[in-house]
Amino acid sequence: MQARGKGILPLFAQNPDRAQDFSVRFDGMLLDYSKTHLDIAARDALIALARQRDVEGRRAAMFEGAEINETEGRAVLHTALRNLDGGPVIVGGGDVMPGVRETLMRMGSFAGAVRSGAFKGAGGSITDVVNIGIGGSHLGPEMAVRALSPYHDGPRCHFVSNVDGADITDVLDGLDPKRTLILVASKTFTTIETMTNAATAHAWMASEVADPGAQFAALSSARAKTAEFGIDDSRVFGFEDWVGGRYSIWGPIGLSLMIAIGSERFDAFLRGAETMDSHFRAAPLAQNMPVMLALVGMWHHQACGFATRAVLPYDQRLSQLPSYLQQLEMESNGKGVAMDGRTLSGVSGPVVWGQPGTNGQHAFYQLIHQGTAVIPCEFLVAACGHEESLKHHHQLLLANCLAQSEALMRGRALDTARALMKTAGFSGDECERQARHRVFAGGRPSTTLIYDLLSPRRLGQIIALYEHRVFVEGVILGINSFDQWGVELGKDLARDMVKLLAGDVDKDKDGSTRQLLDFARGHSCT
8 A cells, every 4th residue: 555656637638526535524614535545445444443443443432431541441432522412421330421511610610700700819800820730731722712712701711731930930921929820730730840830820829918828729539638638528629430531622621711701612612523524424434524534644644654744734723732732642642562561563553744734835835835844734724714804814824725735735746847947047067957946746645624614613523523533543553542651751760850950879870860950959040
């Protein structure tokens, strides 16, 4: 199934209906994967592979609450957090949905009180909310709050994640402690980066607020620790161990989003994801948007050997989406061991990266168009923008997005480049030299997800689409997409390194690490 050097444009001549045949439509969204090297035979083989690896069976097991996170002995039920219209979800013999609904109701009551001014700080109604988290407790809400900024009518939202003191300093600078609410997002309330930042925020607030804990809320299940921190139980919103961090935006981790846009719009966000869940469960594989997005990705990475994937949203408000999807994909499927403990025989997940268009066009698109490595691109764009008075901006944005995918596919032949250079006045060897610099190989694959407008419902669908895409890829690869042991080693060594920086003996360290420690310890940084 090798596609290197194969053209894409001729496939449209061979099949006039290719665009329709190699697309999936769902609820006002269109996923067009026709600008790839996939043909019917390759697609059929990929679908057969999905069936062979029991994607449908594993999918059913996930939704039914089976412990598909086998290394940790846990169910995987972030979908239960948005199961607003579905039936019971049984885990360990009990229905989890009453607890999900009760937490959602408590979140709504608290968010409503903050938004209306019924919940006050020491100086009056809350004007600013600061979410302190890291990983999924940060990337999800930051991305979603930014994406849905046209719907904001609540307090301003800010986000802190990095243990670098510059992060929290810059966020808190200019805020009024008496009118700021701090959300601390850590399931165990022990995450070192988050709790270090939380302690700093507490001290900042205590300088002007007599009872700083009264202006904190916790997104955590460690109620003893939150109480010790001074947070009343009424402002603690917990979630179960069957919700992984990078899949947690749908529950308490999404409280900042709910405060920003309100409960009704947050409900629309959840319902959008729920519709994608229903589609994923019911649609035939060939017309299943998450399945086909996954299979196209695996075709590019596993079959064609393309090492990276560029995610290119043509929407400035989706500026954080590439980072969010980077964690979702690379933490989920960045594994080297199969579910049974054996070393993988092939490659696992790709490197995922990107940034919004049109900015990227003036940064790294040169490499995508003319570099020696083929980089499959995933474009996302809305047909309409929110700014009614700036429709011409959105038309230009949309035109750029569509033109880029066409240009990647079409390229520019040497004969065409020669003709352009002759018209420009070049001749002979110089014409040839100049022409070769303007050749584009073409045949570079891309998919495009286009939809009407980036609304709460659409954003919910987009995130759920990518969640299920990662699940399908993981099942086919035979790995556990829901653990992340790879982040643990660095954390363990960092704890030891703190002691070494304070002066402990570093006899077990390698020469490079000792040298770096000596340099750091030699600078007091006062």
